Amino acid sequence: VIAFGLLLVGSILMLSLRGLAGFYTDYLWFDELGYGDVFRSVLFAQVVLVVLFTSLFFVICFVNLTVADRLAPVVRPPGPEEDLLARYHLAVGRRAWMVRACGSALLALFAGLGVSGRWQEWLLFTNGGDFGVEDAQFGK
The missing domain is CATH 1.20.5 (Single alpha-helices involved in coiled-coils or other helix-helix interfaces)
Structure with missing residues (x-):
């Protein structure tokens, strides 16, 4: 071991x-x-995107799971899946918030890491500037 x-x-x-x-x-x-500043800018953009979207996704997912848990009926009509639900409720019990938090954190981590590859679009969006041509559609 x-x-x-x-x-x-x-x-x-x-x-x-x-x-x-x-x-x-x-x-x-x-x-x-x-180009050390370029490397640092890209790294900073990736870190900001991961932290921002992971946090946002965690909050949204956790709130949705909490609301769904509160709206779910406590007692269900008997059926084949009732045994599985009863075992789940026995195992989780008062730690349901921990299950929701861990599940939300795992999903949020996947979402945040997936967004880190979009750093170029983020930098183009945040550092956009005027390039001297008027937009034909909006006139700006």
Whole structure:
């Protein structure tokens, strides 16, 4: 058991160090070319997008699950799925908020990490400027 734990920790450490080395190499390369600020801008945009959308998705998902749990009937008519629901209620009990929070956090993490790839659109949106041509549709 201890050997397996050490192997697992060592594997995670090696994978983390490999990713960190690639990240640091990219930073050094951008910095050497004089574009360190570009690297930092892209990294900052990715972090902001992940934090912003993960937080937003978590709140929306958690609130929806809480409302759905409160609106759901406590007692259901007997049926084949009633045994499964009864076992679920026994297992979860007073920890239903924890199940909702963990489920919301997992879904929010997937949503936030999926948005991190849209950094270019985010930077174009936040740093847009006038380019001297009037829009034909809106006249602006």
